[in-house]
Amino acid sequence: MSTQFVQAVWGGILFGSVYGLMALGLTLVWGAVRLLNLAHGAIFVVGSYVAFFVVSKLNLPILVALPIGVLAAAAFAYLMHLIFIRPVIGKPGFDNSTLIATVGISIAVSAAAILIFNPEYKVIPPIISGNFTLSDVQITKQGLLVIGTSLALFALVYLFLTYTRRGMAIRAVSQQQEAASLMAIPVVRTYGMVIAISGALAGLAGVLLSPFFFLNPNSGFNPMIQALIVTIFGGLGSVRGALVAGFVLGIFESFVEVYYGVAWAQPGVFLLIILMLIVRPNGLFGIGEVRRL
Amino acid sequence: MLEVKGLVAGYAGSEVLHGIDLEVNEGEGVIVLGPNGHGKSTLLRAVTGLLSPRAGQVLLDGKDITRWRPDAIAAAGLVHIPQGDLLFPEMTVTENLLMGAYHGPTWSERSARLGRVYELFPWLKERGGQLARTLSGGERRMLALGRGLMSKAKLLLIDEPSLGLAPLTTQQIYASIHKVKESGLSLLIADENANHVAGLADRVYLLETGSLVRQGPADELLRDKALLESYLG
Numbered sequence: 001m002s003t004q005f006v007q008a009v010w011g012g013i014l015f016g017s018v019y020g021l022m023a024l025g026l027t028l029v030w031g032a033v034r035l036l037n038l039a040h041g042a043i044f045v046v047g048s049y050v051a052f053f054v055v056s057k058l059n060l061p062i063l064v065a066l067p068i069g070v071l072a073a074a075a076f077a078y079l080m081h082l083i084f085i086r087p088v089i090g091k092p093g094f095d096n097s098t099l100i101a102t103v104g105i106s107i108a109v110s111a112a113a114i115l116i117f118n119p120e121y122k123v124i125p126p127i128i129s130g131n132f133t134l135s136d137v138q139i140t141k142q143g144l145l146v147i148g149t150s151l152a153l154f155a156l157v158y159l160f161l162t163y164t165r166r167g168m169a170i171r172a173v174s175q176q177q178e179a180a181s182l183m184a185i186p187v188v189r190t191y192g193m194v195i196a197i198s199g200a201l202a203g204l205a206g207v208l209l210s211p212f213f214f215l216n217p218n219s220g221f222n223p224m225i226q227a228l229i230v231t232i233f234g235g236l237g238s239v240r241g242a243l244v245a246g247f248v249l250g251i252f253e254s255f256v257e258v259y260y261g262v263a264w265a266q267p268g269v270f271l272l273i274i275l276m277l278i279v280r281p282n283g284l285f286g287i288g289e290v291r292r293l
Numbered sequence: 294m295l296e297v298k299g300l301v302a303g304y305a306g307s308e309v310l311h312g313i314d315l316e317v318n319e320g321e322g323v324i325v326l327g328p329n330g331h332g333k334s335t336l337l338r339a340v341t342g343l344l345s346p347r348a349g350q351v352l353l354d355g356k357d358i359t360r361w362r363p364d365a366i367a368a369a370g371l372v373h374i375p376q377g378d379l380l381f382p383e384m385t386v387t388e389n390l391l392m393g394a395y396h397g398p399t400w401s402e403r404s405a406r407l408g409r410v411y412e413l414f415p416w417l418k419e420r421g422g423q424l425a426r427t428l429s430g431g432e433r434r435m436l437a438l439g440r441g442l443m444s445k446a447k448l449l450l451i452d453e454p455s456l457g458l459a460p461l462t463t464q465q466i467y468a469s470i471h472k473v474k475e476s477g478l479s480l481l482i483a484d485e486n487a488n489h490v491a492g493l494a495d496r497v498y499l500l501e502t503g504s505l506v507r508q509g510p511a512d513e514l515l516r517d518k519a520l521l522e523s524y525l526g
Contacts, residue, residue: 165391165395168384168388168391168392169392169395171381171383171384171388172381172384172392172395175381175382175383175384176379176380176381176382178343178363178375178379179375179379179380179381180364180381180392181343181362181363181364181367182341182343182363182364182367182372182373182375182379183364183367183392183393183395183396183440183444184364184365184367184368184395184396184397184444185364185392185395185396186362186364187364
C-alpha cells in the first residue's frame with residue numbers, strides 16, 4: 001500500500017471518529033430537545049480547560065483529569081439548561097432565544113478562558129503516548145484511543161436509548177412530547193438529562209483531542225462547526241446518521257487533503273454536502289420533522 | 294375520588310368551559326356526552342394538566358392537583374388516553390406499551406402488566422416488534438388503550454374511544470373497555486354517541502357549549518330518547 005493511501009485512510013478514520021463524537025452530542029440534543037446548541041464548542045472548551053487545570057496546576061495525572069473534565073463539562077451544560085433553556089421551554093420564541101443564549105454562552109466562555117488563563121496555546125498530555133509506523137505513516141496510540149472511544153460511545157448511547165427505561169423515555173419525549181407527559185415521564189427533567197449527557201460527550205472530546213490541536217479559548221469552535229456539518233449531512237436528530245456521516249465526511253476530507261492538498265479539503269467537503277442536500281434535503285438519515293431519535 | 298369544582302378553561306382569547314362541576318367515584322363509569330366542539334376534549338385536557346385552568350379546582354382523593362404538571366398528575370393515577378392516540382411513532386408496539394408503565398414499577402412488574410394487556414389484546418403480542426407508525430387506525434386505538442392500561446391508573450380518562458373508526462372496530466374497542474370496567478377501574482369517557490357507551494355508564498353528564506346542562510344515573514338519562522335526540526341530534 002502506498003504511504004499516501006495509508007495516510008489518507010488513517011487521517012480519515014481519525015477525523016471521522018472525532019467528528020462523530022462531537023456530532024453525537026449535538027444530534028442527541030437536537031433530536032430530544034429541538035435545541036440547536038451553539039454552545040457545544042464552548043462546553044468542549046470548559047472540559048478541556050478544567051482538565052488542563054487539574055494536570056498543570058494541581059499536578060495530577062491526566063487519567064484523573066479526564067473524568068473531572070468530563071464531569072465539569074456535563075455540570076456546565078446542565079447549568080446552562082437550568083438558567084437559559086428551562087425557563088423558555090414551551091414558550092413562543094424558544095428557537096430564537098436559545099440560539100442567541102447559546103451563542104452568548106460561547107462568547108462568554110472564551111472571554112472567561114482568556115481572563116482566567118491567557119490566550120496562549122496550552123498543552124494537555126495524551127492519555128497514552130507513543131506511536132508506531134505503518135507504511136511510513138505515524139499512527140499515534142492516542143489516535144487509536146480516540147477512535148475506540150468514539151465507537152464505544154456510539155454503541156453505549158445506542159444501547160442506552162434502545163434498552164433502558166430512561167433511554168426509552170428520551171426517545172418517547174423526542175417523538176411525542178405530550179403523550180410522554182401523559183405517561184408520567186418528566187419531560188423537562190429528561191431534557192436536562194440529555195443536555196448533561198451531550199455536555200459530557202463534548203467535554204470528553206475536548207480532553208481527548210487537545211493533545212492533537214492544542215488548547216486555546218476558541219479551540220471548540222472548529223470541532224463544533226464540523227460537527228454541525230456532520231449532523232446536517234447525517235440528518236438532524238439521527239444517531240446513526242451522525243456515525244455514518246462522521247466517517248463519510250472524515251474519510252472524504254482526508255483523501256482530498258492527501259491527494260489534492262489541504263486547500264481543497266474544506267471546499268471539497270462543502271461541495272459534497274451541497275450535492276447530497278440537493279438529493280436528500282433532510283440529510284442521509286433524516287426524514288424531516290417526523291424523524292426523531 | 295375525582296372532584297372537579299367550577300372549572301373554567303379555554304384557549305387564547307376564548308373561554309371554552311364555563312364552570313364545570315363533576316365527580317367520579319371509586320369503580321364508577323362516568324360518561325360526558327356532548328356534540329363535537331362543545332368542550333369535551335378541553336375538559337379532559339384541563340383535568341389532566343395539559344391545559345391550565347383559569348379558575349376552579351381539580352381534586353384527586355381530596356388533594357388539590359389543579360396546578361400540577363401533566364406528568365405528576367399521571368403519576369398520581371389520572372391516566373388520559375387522548376384524542377388522536379398520540380403514540381410514539383418510531384417505537385415498536387412493545388416499547389410503546391412499556392412506556393405506559395414508565396412510572397413506578399420494577400421490570401418484573403412491568404412484564405407482568407404486559408402479560409395482562411396481551412391477554413386483553415392478544416393482537417398486540419403478535420405485532421410486538423412492529424413500529425407504531427405502521428399501524429392502522431383501529432390498531433392504533435387499541436395500542437393507545439393498552440398503553441394506558443400499563444400504568445397504575447386509578448381513573449382512566451378516554452377521549453372519544455371510537456373517533457374515526459369503522460363500525461366493527463368500534464365494537465371491538467367498546468368491548469375491551471367493558472372488560473376494563475369489569476376489572477374495577479374507574480372510567481371517565483367523553484363521547485358523542487349515547488348508544489356506544491350505554492353499557493359502560495353508571496352516570497351521565499350532558500355537556501353543551503361548555504356547560505354541563507344535565508346529569509343523572511345512566512338508566513334514566515340514556516333511556517330518555519327524546520332528550521338525547523333534541524340534544525345530540
